[in-house]
Amino acid sequence: MLLWRVVIPLMLLWLRAAGLVGHAVALGSAVFALVVLHREPAQRPARALEHALALTGIGALVVVLAQAGLLAALAEALTVDDARWPLSALLGSTVGTAGLARITVGLVTVAAVIALCQAPASRVRRALLLGSSVLLAATGALASHAMGRMDGQASLLVVTALHQVAVGVWVGGLVCAAIIALRTDSVGNAWLRPFSTVALAAVAGIACTGLGLSLAYVGTAGAAIGTSYGAMVLTKIVLFAALVAMGALNHRALHGRLTLAPWRAPRAADDGGSLLVRRRLEVEAALAVVTILLAASIGSAPPAADAGFQRATWSEIRAVVFTPKWPRLSSPTLTELAAASDLSDPNAPxxxxxxxxxxxxxxxxxxxVVAMGILATLERLGVRWARHWPLLITVLAGFVAFSVDPEGWQTGTVGFWEHLLSPEVVQHRILLILTALFGFAEWRVRNGRHPDSRWNYVFPLVAISSGILLLAHAHELSDSKSAFFMELSHLAMGLVSLLVGWSRWLELRLPSAARGLPGRIWAPALAVFGLLLVLYREV
Known part of the structure; x- marks a missing residue:
């Protein structure tokens, strides 16, 4: 029971993230089915409509399950001395009412999908599906910071709902397009062209509503650079810019040029780049989902506008982040460590x-990690012995197992199972397991006889998973400034980890003629990741 209650904060974060992804996929897939595929019925891949409708239903069902899980977790979190809140009191609260509303709309959306599958030509059923999926995304605003604001609550709810709808149309549409492209063998991308219009409108909506929400919840440049919330918002903007850039590349590949009126563009792009577009679409869709996961993490942090005196100043940031110092190559002994602080108390100074x-x-x-990046670069340049660089990961995993969370088995201050009650420790253990898995898999790939083995994909998947965990990393610190500087370093490392993972993914997935650029990126990026660790500092 105690373990359940301690992991509830992580469960709430990931269940909220699942709900956000679910309603985005539901809305985006519905729009893709009813608008995009409807414009080019002769050119769409076989069973594309069925796939889009199935994704709509799956997304809505994910929302229903995630919201039910959230309510169950909240009920457990409100248990005090084995005394539970009455279920009626929880469901009658604002949070409970909002959760029931999302569950109801999600079930209506699932029913609308089933009804439309039985009569695809029915305009009434098409309208019901579109309306319910839009409403499902809009109800995401009921679990946002807008509900907790005393001033301007109504306007913030409207802007947040519009933001959720725009995100759903774009991100869900990307996911739907990527999955349809993976599940079909059709040659050519003409069926994707109508999505450009939808995407342009959604991106404009995201930018406008995102600006409004940033002004409300961040407010000033000082809050943007001096709080965890502000730093996460800036990171989200970086991801958004990367998505727009990738979208522009695919837009040009589909239409033969960049145009603000793609529906009028008669000029057909060369379909010889069909595979290139699809591979980039995979990355664009997955990166868009990562952005939603970051948004869920942002939603769990207090707005920067409320931070007040707890903000880090520019002089403090400059002193900690931008003042070079030699890496620390020596540490206190375990005895000194145990004597200096109460390691069993996570809230101790x-x-x-x-x-x-x-x-x-x-x-x-x-x-x-710097050494690994350098050796991986040398391997690409033809230095054969450098291919053994993944063995360093095994050594690294052993070192990290010893150095991380010293209150555990190193000093015996906190027992093994008791140690796992900390969400931060659990996240560290997951990263450690991912590191060990990556080392074994990558060394096997680079020294095996099967260059096309699926083990190749362990490296990018581990790098991507690590990047996601770093972007959504939780810290149990009473000092908000210490937490901020940790968050700042983890956000930077998360972005670089995503760059490593996705560039390696593209190197594996793209046609051989197009692999050069991503293949030249990931190894130096791995070295940069290591450099960020070398420069890591705390206050």
């Missing part, structure tokens, strides 16, 4: 010894 231990672990791990 961070001492100089704790900070030194943490910086030592990050800095030394960074040296390993």
């Amino acid at each position: 961070r001492t100089a010894e704790i900070t030194a231990w943490s910086e030592f672990g990050h800095n030394v791990a960074g040296l390993f």
